[in-house]
Amino acid sequence: MRGALQSLTVLLPTLYMLCAILHGMAFGGVRAPQVSGLRRFVVRATIAVHIAFFWLRGAAVGHFPVADLWTTVSAVALATAFLYAGLARHLKHPGTGGVVLGLVLLLQLLASSFGTVEPVARVGGMGAFQVLHVSTSVLAAAAVLLSGIHGALYLVLFRELRERRFGALFDHLPDLDWLATMTRRSALAGFVGLTIGLNVGLWMAHREQPGQFDYRASEVMLSLILWIHFGVVAFSGVIRGFGARRTSIAATVGLIALLLSPILIFFPGRSFHSGI
Amino acid sequence: MDPKLTLTLVGISHRTAPVAVRERYVVSQADLASALGSLLQIAGVSEAFVLSTCNRTEVLVVGEHGVDLAPSVRAQVFRNLAEDHTYVYHDTQALIHVFRIAAGLDSVVVGESEILAQLKRGADTAQQVQSLGALLKPLLQHVLHAGKRVRSETEIGQGTLSVARVAVDIAARVFSRFDRCRALIVGAGETGLLVARHLKDRGIGTLVFANRTLENAQAVSTELGAQAFALDALPRLIPAADLVIACVEGGSQPIDTGVFDTHKLSKRERPQLVIDLSVPRAVAPDVARRPNLLLYDLDDLARVVQENRRGREGSSEGSAEILVAELHKFLALRTYASFTPAIAAMRERFDCVRDEVLDSIAGARSDPKDMELAHVLAKRLLDTALAHMKESARQTRSEDALDREYQRFLENL
Numbered sequence: 177m178r179g180a181l182q183s184l185t186v187l188l189p190t191l192y193m194l195c196a197i198l199h200g201m202a203f204g205g206v207r208a209p210q211v212s213g214l215r216r217f218v219v220r221a222t223i224a225v226h227i228a229f230f231w232l233r234g235a236a237v238g239h240f241p242v243a244d245l246w247t248t249v250s251a252v253a254l255a256t257a258f259l260y261a262g263l264a265r266h267l268k269h270p271g272t273g274g275v276v277l278g279l280v281l282l283l284q285l286l287a288s289s290f291g292t293v294e295p296v297a298r299v300g301g302m303g304a305f306q307v308l309h310v311s312t313s314v315l316a317a318a319a320v321l322l323s324g325i326h327g328a329l330y331l332v333l334f335r336e337l338r339e340r341r342f343g344a345l346f347d348h349l350p351d352l353d354w355l356a357t358m359t360r361r362s363a364l365a366g367f368v369g370l371t372i373g374l375n376v377g378l379w380m381a382h383r384e385q386p387g388q389f390d391y392r393a394s395e396v397m398l399s400l401i402l403w404i405h406f407g408v409v410a411f412s413g414v415i416r417g418f419g420a421r422r423t424s425i426a427a428t429v430g431l432i433a434l435l436l437s438p439i440l441i442f443f444p445g446r447s448f449h450s451g452i
Numbered sequence: 453m454d455p456k457l458t459l460t461l462v463g464i465s466h467r468t469a470p471v472a473v474r475e476r477y478v479v480s481q482a483d484l485a486s487a488l489g490s491l492l493q494i495a496g497v498s499e500a501f502v503l504s505t506c507n508r509t510e511v512l513v514v515g516e517h518g519v520d521l522a523p524s525v526r527a528q529v530f531r532n533l534a535e536d537h538t539y540v541y542h543d544t545q546a547l548i549h550v551f552r553i554a555a556g557l558d559s560v561v562v563g564e565s566e567i568l569a570q571l572k573r574g575a576d577t578a579q580q581v582q583s584l585g586a587l588l589k590p591l592l593q594h595v596l597h598a599g600k601r602v603r604s605e606t607e608i609g610q611g612t613l614s615v616a617r618v619a620v621d622i623a624a625r626v627f628s629r630f631d632r633c634r635a636l637i638v639g640a641g642e643t644g645l646l647v648a649r650h651l652k653d654r655g656i657g658t659l660v661f662a663n664r665t666l667e668n669a670q671a672v673s674t675e676l677g678a679q680a681f682a683l684d685a686l687p688r689l690i691p692a693a694d695l696v697i698a699c700v701e702g703g704s705q706p707i708d709t710g711v712f713d714t715h716k717l718s719k720r721e722r723p724q725l726v727i728d729l730s731v732p733r734a735v736a737p738d739v740a741r742r743p744n745l746l747l748y749d750l751d752d753l754a755r756v757v758q759e760n761r762r763g764r765e766g767s768s769e770g771s772a773e774i775l776v777a778e779l780h781k782f783l784a785l786r787t788y789a790s791f792t793p794a795i796a797a798m799r800e801r802f803d804c805v806r807d808e809v810l811d812s813i814a815g816a817r818s819d820p821k822d823m824e825l826a827h828v829l830a831k832r833l834l835d836t837a838l839a840h841m842k843e844s845a846r847q848t849r850s851e852d853a854l855d856r857e858y859q860r861f862l863e864n865l
Contacts, residue, residue: 334723337625337746342756346625353628353722417719421744 177236178293184229185288191222192253192281199273203348219261219277226254236294239301242310245438246291251310253283255318259365263322263358271350272358276325309376316369317434320406323362324431327409327424330355334421356420359427363409370403398437405430457498457587458517461546462525462538463510466560467865469537471751475732477530479504480701484574487529488583494524499585501592502529503553503574505567506615506643506731506750507560512550514587544854547782548861550591551775554599556608560754561615563608568599569642586789591782598778606770616646616699618753619727620654623695626725626746634658636693637678638686638707640669643699643729648676651695660693662686664706687711696726698734709736718743727753776858780851784842791841799834806830 198215230251233241242251260276302310333349336342349355378396381389391397408415409430412423464477479487479502491500491513499514511529515521522540530538541549549558554571556563575592578584584592602608627633635656637644640663648659659678662685663669669680681689683706690696690711700706717724726747728735733749740747806826810817817823 333625337723338740340748340752340755342752351624351628352626356722357628413721419719419721419744421723 177232181229181232181236181295182293184225184232185291185293188222188226188229188250189281189285189288191218191225192257192277192284195219195222195257196274196277196281199277203271203274204344215273219257223254223258223261226250226257230254233295237297239298240307240310241295242314243298243302244291244296246287247295248310248314249283249438250287250291251314252317252321253280253287255315256280256283256321259315259318259322259362263361271348272326272329272355275329276322279321279325305376305380309373309380312369312376313373316366316373319362319366319369320402320427320430320434323359323366323406323409323427324434326355326358326362327427328431330359330420330424331428334424352420356423359420359424360410360413363406363427363430364411367403367407367410370399370406374399374403395437398433402430402433402437405433456517458515458519458521459512459543459546459587460515460521460525461510461512461541461549462522462530463508464530464533464538465508465510465558466751466754467558468539471731471733471749472737473533473537474507474509477509477533478506478731479509479529481573481577484577485581488578488581490528491525492583494521494528496521497524499588500583501574501578501588503571505570506729507754508553508558510553512546512588514585544779544783544857545861547591547779548775548858550595551598551779554595555602555771555775556599557771557775560750561618561757563603564614565603566614566642566646568596571596571599587786590785590789594778594782594785598775601778602771602774605774608771614646615729615750615753616643617650618757619647619697619729619748620650622727622748622753622756623651623725624654626723627694630654630656632657633694634660634692635695635697636660636662636689637697637699638662638683638734639699639701639730640665640672640680641699641701644697645672645676647697647699647729648672648678652676660689662689691716694722694724696724696735698726698728698730700730700734707734709739712739712742712745714742717745720744729753772858772862776851776855779858780849780854783849783854788842795838795841798837802830802834 195215195218198211198218201211202215230241233247237243242248257277257280260273260280264273329349330352333345333352333355336345337352350358377399378389405426408418409423409427412418412426464474466474484502484504487502488500491497491502491511494513496515496519497513498516501512503510503512509529511525513521513525526533526535526538552558553567556565556567559567571592575584575596578592579589623630623633623635630651633656635651635658637648637651637660640661644661644663648661651659659673659676660681661669661673661678662681662683664683666680666682669682672678673680686707687710690707691713698707712724712726723744723746726735726739726745728747728749731750735747735749737747737749739745806829810823810826813822
């Protein structure tokens, strides 16, 4: 099993790199049916391989496999690729895949580089609520990541249009409306995931550490801020005066906060996740 | 060409001047007749033609050989304009340029066919004011024919773009679904109608026309299922529109910058897209600085289609062949036309000789067979002579020489 896990640890970044290259080609205008077919196949195959990787790790430790920092990062990478594949299939535009899967590649590369090949078993395993908390949080992180990426791309394209630059970004990025829709829909998915994950987490914290739980813990504060922040992004369509551009700015700020969150959550002392 | 005449073309176009310059030298349809009249007043000018579109203002004049008419034309039509914004062509070079214009090779959107209608309209006006003569009238007819031939026989006209289509394509970079958009078209002229048709094809949700003459707006609105308003409704219509396309013909900026309210714009859900296809421009350029607003003019559209131009340059090779052939045919016809007095004299002389011969032969006029023989013989001889003249007219300038001249023209562009 160790051999298989080691192989998959190396194979996954390679596969995500292939996905990013094929999507990058689509961004560059290569959209022949054969290439599109290959692109879809490689993304699905990569997701399947990644699921197999987690299944093997779960089988090795005997519980839900996402229990340490770098496995969580890898899970966020998988969830992002999975959500993107679903959304791209629904919205039929490969133009942002290169950027999304490029970020997924980066996450998986970090996870493969710094994570341990041998999965570490958690004492006492993981209960159903823990699994629910982790999986919804991971999905939420992936969704807000997508929201942030599309928000940032909206701002990039808006700037190109405003500056009257009609180059590759103008040609190959999806239209502003599409990017705004993706930003809001992903934020909504993230908001729902965060709502569940956060509430389950808080409930568990109160149950497992009666009287000791501190709301000032960095991950709680950050999660609450992100929850409110992406709630505003998700429902910005009905907030008067909060147009697509402001939504995109907010989503981009959220993305930066999310990318910085591991530093806040896992490294300072005042965190109950820092021991993971 | 008639060696006694000189053809001179002076112009500005999107190649040499930005829209901010071009808009100052537009000759509106209403002013065209008086402009032609003024050109005919220039000493030495016998014929004149003006083509003025949003992308070019070109003046074509015919004068006596050896007289440089360009300075006078410049002073008349392009007053106070730096010389580097204009170009001047003479004789064959001028002909090549006009043929290329008709073929759509010099257009912002290569191959667009709107230019043919604009040439035809210009020719009709010139015909009405009698500024066309023995050279320009057949030239414009031939040029229109060549333009149609290039479009029907090469790939240049396939999937033809137009400025209107490019404008709608830009809108598609902002809006995913046109059925949720409200488009306002200011100006119910030809371009406005073309834009409206493209928007209809894309399934635009709400289409509104605003025009100086309400009746004209109503007429096009009925055809397209749109709403029609007069220009005084613009302060109300513009803030409500997602897409504003201005295609106003002539006049100064009819869209007040005040209607683009900064506060309202910043609160919009999506940016307001304003595309100004008017020359002179209908929207002040500084409106582009307002938040959440994207403003484009014709120069911006020209940059968007540069990629398209590169794609179509391959197909313009076939059009060069057609244009050179048509130009050769035109010049041969012109040379042959210069033989007209000689042909008339020759015909007369042939008839005379035939009658003399018939008179000299006793009883020949009373025999119908002899009469017919004399007539057929005279006609055959005349036809043979004319065929030789036509051939010599055709060979006055070889097609290869014209082709070389065409290549030289392209090199100097």
